[in-house]
Every structure is written in structure tokens, then in C-alpha cells.
Amino acid sequence: MAVQEDTQGASFIQGQAVIWLIGGLLLVAAIALLLPDVRGMLGNSPILQGVLTIVLGVGGCIGYFWASNIVLDKVIFPAKGANAGKNINRANMVRPWLFIFPAFAALGLYLAYPVVGSFIRSLYDRSGDTFIGFGNYAWLMQDSEFQQAVFNNILWALVVPAGSTFFGLVAAQLTDRLSWGNIAKSLIFMPMAISFVGASLIWKFVYANDADIGIVNAFREWVFGADSVDPLQVSFWNNFFLMFILIWIQTGFAMVILSAALRGIPEETVEAAIVDGASPLQVFFKIKVPQIMGTIVVVWTTITILVLKVFDIVYTMTGGNFGTQILPSYMFEFMFRDDGRATAVAFVIMLIVTPVMVWNIIQARKEMR
Amino acid sequence: MANLKLKDVAKVYGGQVEVLKDIDLDIETGELIVFVGPSGCGKSTLLRMIAGLEQISGGTLEIDGMVVNDVPPSERGIAMVFQSYALYPHMTVYDNMAFALQIAKKSKEEIDRAVRAAADKLQLTEYLDRLPKALSGGQRQRVAIGRSIVRDPKVYLFDEPLSNLDAALRVATRIEIAQLKEQMPDSTMIYVTHDQVEAMTLASRIVVLDALKDNGYKYSIAQVGTPLELYETPNSEFVARFIGSPAMNLLEGEIVATGETTTLRTRLGAGTITSNVPSRPEDQGAQVKVGIRPEDAVATDSEDFAFSGKVEVEERLGEVTLLYFERGAGQNDPVIAKLPGIHPGMRGNTVKLTADPAKVHIFQDGTSLLYR
Known part of the structure; x- marks a missing residue:
């Protein structure tokens, strides 16, 4: 039992270290972007832009999951106090939604919204100013x-x-x-x-x-x-x-x-x-x-x-x-x-x-x- | 309703790899022949050659006096039950059984009659509308058998039909097959199995396949006979050890007296043991192997015994007790005795074994003295 706790503790510390490392990198990148010289350099180098995009993207994903879970476990449903057991169960019910949310948001933004948007646009005339109902369809x-x-x-x-x-x-x-x-x-x-x-x-x-x-x-x-x-x-x-x-x-x-x-x-x-x-x-x-x-x-x-x-x-x-x-x-x-x-x-x-x-x-x- | 004649049948793969060689076998109408042999001996291949699913590389196969080497499977008058049942998963039980007749363009009434008769015989009537996936293993097996019955073939071929069933179902289905055979006394059946009990209980004759030395170690027929013939008078060490479980004990020994009965002295025994197997005068002093089945071994106090050893392991099965003896250096198989009833506390004891002269087998160079 003791051994198990030790290894858990170790992996937790490792996890923390990785998070801090990534967080640090992101911070450095963000600060660097504020400098006009760096922005100028980036503007001329597609490779640097690409690398930066990857770092920001991957870091952003990890940061999102890490931060949202922290908020859930420490702030909204803390696993301590009178309702500790209940809070753990509630947090576990919410957690899947945290993971699914980015995909939902992306699909909504790039799939659902354009469908609705296109439909609305199709109800307007050529200029886009005059509402003509199903006029386009009728035509x-x-x-x-x-x-x-x-x-x-x-x-x-x-x-x-x-x-x-x-x-x-x-x-x-x-x-x-x-x-x-x-x-x-x-x-x-x-x-x-x-x-x-x-x-x-x-x-x-x-x-x-x-x-x-x-x-x-x-x-x-x-x-x-x-x-x-x-x-x-x-x-x-x-x-x-x-x-x-x-x-x-x-x-x-x-x-x-x-x-x-x-x-x-x-x-x-x-x-x-x-x-x-x-x-x-x-x-x-x-x-x-x-x-x-x-x-x-x-x-x-x-x-x-x-x-x-x-x-x-x-x-x-x-x-x-x-x-x-x-x-x-x-x-x-x-x-x-x-x-x-x-x-x-x-x-x-x-x-x-x-x-x-x-x-x-x-x-x-x-x-x- | 048919007899089969295999003459010098051989199987060669890719023109080089000889698997089966010199298979000679006459099967009479109404027999249930069981092919047994070690795994990889080609027993399934032989069955598939009879079915027409494998090319016959050499020799001839006759069904009812007609050579059928090049006749397609469907025209040989055979039906086959596969190990995996091979039911058509997209067809109902009814359609599975009716398929062959539909292909043969039989009338609807005729098909219906045949299918319902077979379903009745196999207690499948209430499942006729189901798909195979909704059936249990035993029911699927019965559908597979029903599919053959419907075609009313001359020869039924079974390829390890029970090996996908669990132990209890296997026993039940085995008995069903035995009863089925009794209902159809004229139909010829060939059955491949690696299960000895199936072979012993179902077969009218058993065919043992083995790689024979005088055949260049290609697989061929080692012995053909009724189950009890093979059990009581095996023609070789291989058949002797293959039939019966646990396998027959073989003890090295020497012939000390010849004649109507033979007297032997074994290396690990003392005194002599007699066998009812006759021998010739020139056998005097020959080095042989004395075969005693575990169930024929008898514990003795006499100074004449065939084997003496310390009991290493004792297995108490209730109806019998199995004793495993340690054997001298360089000998792998333990000597085993199967004593009826319960014998507690035998482990560690030294026990002397002998046997009834009628049940002592003698092998020289792997062949029984009875068959030379």
C-alpha cells in the first residue's frame, strides 16, 4: 500500500513538473510575442510561425484540460469538507463534459453555425439586404x-x-x-x-x-x-x-x-x-x-x-x-x-x-x- | 448405402511435400469408420480428399465401384459436417437445410418434406425460422447434421464435429450421433476425431494413421480394426500406446522361453512374466518390449514380477487410483498402474507389478510379435 502511494505521489510530481514546463514555455512565448523585433522576425519566417502555432495549440489543449479540471476539483466541487464524497461523484459526472466541450464548440462553430447561417443567407436576395423568404428556392x-x-x-x-x-x-x-x-x-x-x-x-x-x-x-x-x-x-x-x-x-x-x-x-x-x-x-x-x-x-x-x-x-x-x-x-x-x-x-x-x-x-x- | 475403396491413395502438396502415401482401405456399406492419429497426420486431409475438397494426388477412390477422383464433390453422393459447422450465417435453419436441394432444383414440396423430416429427427422443428447466430452450439451442430441428412447422401463425412462443443454437450451429441447411425443402418459414415472416447464408442472400425518407417515416414494406415481389436491386439507400439488412456507401459525385456506362450524377463523386474503371445524358437534371447496396460497391471507380493518401483505420484479418482512410478535414468515416461477402487497412502511405497498372461503384449522393433 505504502509503495503504491509513493509511486502515485511520484507520478503526480512528474505531472506537475510537465505542466509547469509547458506553462513556462507558453509564458515565454507570450512575452516574446509582445516584443516588436520578435514579431517582425516571425513575420518573415513561416517555420517559426508553424512551430509557434503547434506549441500554442498543443499547449493550449493541455492547459485547457489541466485548468478546467483544477477549477472543477478545487473550486466548484472540492473533495473536502462535509460534502466531500458527494462532490467527488458530482465532479466525475461533470468531467466528461469538460473533455467533450472543445469538440462540441468546434463543431458548433464550424459546422452547425454555417448551416444555420447559410440557411438564413439563402432567405435573402442577391445583395443580402432584402429578405425574400423562400424566393430563392422558388426561383x-x-x-x-x-x-x-x-x-x-x-x-x-x-x-x-x-x-x-x-x-x-x-x-x-x-x-x-x-x-x-x-x-x-x-x-x-x-x-x-x-x-x-x-x-x-x-x-x-x-x-x-x-x-x-x-x-x-x-x-x-x-x-x-x-x-x-x-x-x-x-x-x-x-x-x-x-x-x-x-x-x-x-x-x-x-x-x-x-x-x-x-x-x-x-x-x-x-x-x-x-x-x-x-x-x-x-x-x-x-x-x-x-x-x-x-x-x-x-x-x-x-x-x-x-x-x-x-x-x-x-x-x-x-x-x-x-x-x-x-x-x-x-x-x-x-x-x-x-x-x-x-x-x-x-x-x-x-x-x-x-x-x-x-x-x-x-x-x-x-x-x- | 455405399461402399468405398481407397487404393494407393496419396496426397502431395506442391509436387514435393508428400503427406499421405499408400492408403489402402475398403469400407463396407453401413460402416462407421473413424480416422484417428496424431495431429498433423493428415486424417482431415484424407477426409477432404474423399469429399472432393482436396485433389487426390495418387491412387484411386471408388464409391460404389465408380472411380470418383475427378468427380466434383456434389456428384459424389457425399455430405460433410464441418468442425465449425459452417452454417450459412445469413440463412435461417430451414434455408440452411434446404440450400442443397434448392441448388439441385428440387420441387418446393419435396424440399419441404425433406427439411421437415430431418428437423423432426433432430428436434429442430421449432428453430426452423431462426438464424444460426440465435442457436446454441449443440443446436448448430444438429443443423449441420440436418443439412447432410436432407441430401440423403451415400456417405456421411464428419470432420471433428464435436470438438467445438463443451464436455457435457459433447457426450450428449456423441450419443445422438450413435442413435442417428442406428436409425440409418445403411448409411456409411466416416468420422475424423482426435478424441479416443468418440473413436471407441462410435466406430465399427477404427483407422489409425501414423508415419510409418517402411513408408519413408510418410503418413499411412498403421492399423485398421474394430475398437476392441485395436485395444486388445495392437499391431505396433504406436497403436498400442495411441489407443487407451493412460498409454500402455512398455518395459524393456528379453525372451527367456519360447513356444505357445512366451516367458520374459524384464530389466527392472525379477523372476519372469508369461505372455500368451506365441513365439518361435529363434526368438530365444531376443530383446523386446513388454507391454502392459495400466489397467491390466496387478500389484503382487510374489517374487515373480515385471516391474518394481517407488510410487511417486498417486491420483485418486474415486473409481480408480492411478499410480505413477519413478523409472530408471534416461526413461521419460513414467510407468503407470491403474488400480480399481481407492488405495490411500500408496505414495512412497515400493510396489511390485505383474499382469495376467492374456494381457501381456510383446513388441520387437516396434511391431507386435502377433503380427510379424
Whole structure:
């Protein structure tokens, strides 16, 4: 018992020492900042600025937890006097909230407030001075480009997750038993590392309206001897050409997650199905896929959320022209020109994304259990 | 409803690693054959080869006179019960049992009849709508068995089906399997286990697998026989020690008189001990091992005894008392005697042991004199 108390005392003293050290450093930093020379030096040195930010950030976090706990334990509910036992219990009930408060505050400031703020802004006109109620929304409803964007967005939200998940599942299953499967997987996964704008650039070349550059037109010329066309101007179908870029990027994501899920299937259930007479296709669709259904749903909804936010591909490839407009690029059209309409579109996007996100989280939680 | 014939069956992994070699075995219709052997001896592999889940690298496997080496599992007329049950987790008990018939495109009525009959036989009727995760271990095992019954196979294959159950359930399920076998006298069953009690109680014949010297230490069949044949007349030291628990004591000794019965003198004994195993005149003076099962050892006061030693450990189990004797230097296994009843205060005593001549085994170079 005595030994235990000693070690506790020692760690307490160590803890105190660390706190004092950090406190001292912060104090020195604060005093230094008051000196104009130091401020001037900082202004010229991004590295020093970075270091200072880290020190202030980390120190601030530690300082917050330390100080708030001290206040709680020593001032509000001191563990002494008549109510010592009761106070300890109360302090322990409050403590989790101290830890959760910074995250709550940050989320509130950077997530909840902008949502409310955007909504309020969307109720005002272009100038931001005149309250027009749901006027912006009403205008959107009758705008043909908005209708087009909603329709295209629905197409995107259906086709891209389906395509990515399907190709990912097939790739996961097919590469699983191959000796060079891991190389194949790396190749399929690689587009994940490319930014959407970068990917769009690559595909601009693929779709280039010139048989000497674009592989699509080169293929058309080689097989059919056809003249070059611009695939991005082929009405309606150009949407799918754009979607294919995102499928190309996201298949790797789906493949990696589903491959792990497939490996988690007990081998004996597959063998039992083989003994039961199931063909390879039946084993795949009746035994394997149902067992990873939860994971498939999570992958599907995760990609759906991503799709509803995608903007870069359309913006870089067509700029929303030729009937390829989607909501985020449509929103961008109004940004800096009519913040009322832009925030209204943003709010519509949020309304669409939220239910998918909720479902995704519920499914992911189920998976974890 | 089928007989199996294994001829020179072998298993080679990657073209180099030989695991099983020269497996020759005839299984008659209605038998329940149990494969036993040390871990890693390939008993499960052999079962999976019969099932068709592993390629047969050499030799032939016949079911009902037809070579099935290259016939897919589902067409061999076999059904398999896996160690982990291997139930389809996303299907109800009913669908688990119906799956094979659905794949075979049987009519709905036929499937329903078969599933309900099997469920009735295994007392699963009230669980038909449940998912496997809502069942206990014993119930899952019964579903796995039901899944095989529904297919009405020629041969049932069991791969350590009870090893995931707790001790009490294991005994109960073992008895259920024995009763099931009685209800289906025509079905052939092959059963892999490492549990001796399962082997002894269920088997019509036991197949002991071991790495044999004259087979280049590849695993092969050491002995095939009814449980009591293996117990009473093991053909080798390995089988003798593998069947029975605790294992048979082996004492070094010498043959001093040959004939219809053999007289032996052991190194740690005095006087002689007689065995009913016959020997030839040229065996006179041969160095052998005298095998006495712990339960056959008898304490004696006579000056003729096979072993004498101080009791080091005494285990009182109530029905029997196990005595562990210290043995001379360089000998690892203790000599063990299993005396019926309770014998308090034996520890530290010096006890002399002998045995009934009918129960004394003789091994020369690892092989029983009975089988040379």
C-alpha cells in the first residue's frame, strides 16, 4: 500500500513538473510575442510561425484540460469538507463534459453555425439586404438548369456507387486467388491517389477530340474508321462519360474494403456450399455476397455521399455545359454573383446528403458490432 | 448405402511435400469408420480428399465401384459436417437445410418434406425460422447434421464435429450421433476425431494413421480394426500406446522361453512374466518390449514380477487410483498402474507389478510379435 502511494505521489510530481514546463514555455512565448523585433522576425519566417502555432495549440489543449479540471476539483466541487464524497461523484459526472466541450464548440462553430447561417443567407436576395423568404428556392424550382442539375445528380448518385461497388467487388473476388493479384490491386487502387482535377486532366486526353491524342477516338477510327467526335458533347451520354471518371477513381476504394470483407468469410461455409453442389457463381452470389452485404451497403453509401459532393470533375471537364450540370457546379455558378441562390443550392445539397449519411452511419455501426 | 475403396491413395502438396502415401482401405456399406492419429497426420486431409475438397494426388477412390477422383464433390453422393459447422450465417435453419436441394432444383414440396423430416429427427422443428447466430452450439451442430441428412447422401463425412462443443454437450451429441447411425443402418459414415472416447464408442472400425518407417515416414494406415481389436491386439507400439488412456507401459525385456506362450524377463523386474503371445524358437534371447496396460497391471507380493518401483505420484479418482512410478535414468515416461477402487497412502511405497498372461503384449522393433 505504502509503495503504491509513493509511486502515485511520484507520478503526480512528474505531472506537475510537465505542466509547469509547458506553462513556462507558453509564458515565454507570450512575452516574446509582445516584443516588436520578435514579431517582425516571425513575420518573415513561416517555420517559426508553424512551430509557434503547434506549441500554442498543443499547449493550449493541455492547459485547457489541466485548468478546467483544477477549477472543477478545487473550486466548484472540492473533495473536502462535509460534502466531500458527494462532490467527488458530482465532479466525475461533470468531467466528461469538460473533455467533450472543445469538440462540441468546434463543431458548433464550424459546422452547425454555417448551416444555420447559410440557411438564413439563402432567405435573402442577391445583395443580402432584402429578405425574400423562400424566393430563392422558388426561383430554383422553376429554373430549367436546376432541374437538369438535380436530374443529373440523381443519375450520378445511382450510377457511380453502383458501378464502383460492382467493379470493386468483381476486382476483389478475381484478384483474391491470383499470384499477381496484389499487383493488380495496387494498379486498380492507384487512381485513388490522384486528385479529381488531375484525373479529369488525364481523361481530357482520353476523350480528346483527335484520334492522334484521344484513345476513344483512336479506337473508333481503328475499328470503324469513323471520324473524331467530342464525347463530352454527346448529349445525355456525356454524363456517363464523366461518371466513368469517378468510377475509375472509386473502384479501388470499394475493392480494398470489399476484399478485406471477402477474406473474412469463413472458408468452411464456401466449402459446405461446394459440397452442397453450388456452382462458383452461386457460391459468390448466394454465399459470399450475402455474408458481406453490410460492408457492401457501407461502401455504397460512402461513395454516394462522395458523389453528391463531387464538383471538380464536371467543372474541369465541361464546366457544366452540354447538359452535364450537377448541383455543386451549379452552385458554383452563383458563387460571388448571387450568394442567396448559391446558399439555397448548398442547402438543397445538404438536405439530400443528410439522409444518406445517417443511413451510412447506422450501417457502419451495425458492421462494427 | 455405399461402399468405398481407397487404393494407393496419396496426397502431395506442391509436387514435393508428400503427406499421405499408400492408403489402402475398403469400407463396407453401413460402416462407421473413424480416422484417428496424431495431429498433423493428415486424417482431415484424407477426409477432404474423399469429399472432393482436396485433389487426390495418387491412387484411386471408388464409391460404389465408380472411380470418383475427378468427380466434383456434389456428384459424389457425399455430405460433410464441418468442425465449425459452417452454417450459412445469413440463412435461417430451414434455408440452411434446404440450400442443397434448392441448388439441385428440387420441387418446393419435396424440399419441404425433406427439411421437415430431418428437423423432426433432430428436434429442430421449432428453430426452423431462426438464424444460426440465435442457436446454441449443440443446436448448430444438429443443423449441420440436418443439412447432410436432407441430401440423403451415400456417405456421411464428419470432420471433428464435436470438438467445438463443451464436455457435457459433447457426450450428449456423441450419443445422438450413435442413435442417428442406428436409425440409418445403411448409411456409411466416416468420422475424423482426435478424441479416443468418440473413436471407441462410435466406430465399427477404427483407422489409425501414423508415419510409418517402411513408408519413408510418410503418413499411412498403421492399423485398421474394430475398437476392441485395436485395444486388445495392437499391431505396433504406436497403436498400442495411441489407443487407451493412460498409454500402455512398455518395459524393456528379453525372451527367456519360447513356444505357445512366451516367458520374459524384464530389466527392472525379477523372476519372469508369461505372455500368451506365441513365439518361435529363434526368438530365444531376443530383446523386446513388454507391454502392459495400466489397467491390466496387478500389484503382487510374489517374487515373480515385471516391474518394481517407488510410487511417486498417486491420483485418486474415486473409481480408480492411478499410480505413477519413478523409472530408471534416461526413461521419460513414467510407468503407470491403474488400480480399481481407492488405495490411500500408496505414495512412497515400493510396489511390485505383474499382469495376467492374456494381457501381456510383446513388441520387437516396434511391431507386435502377433503380427510379424
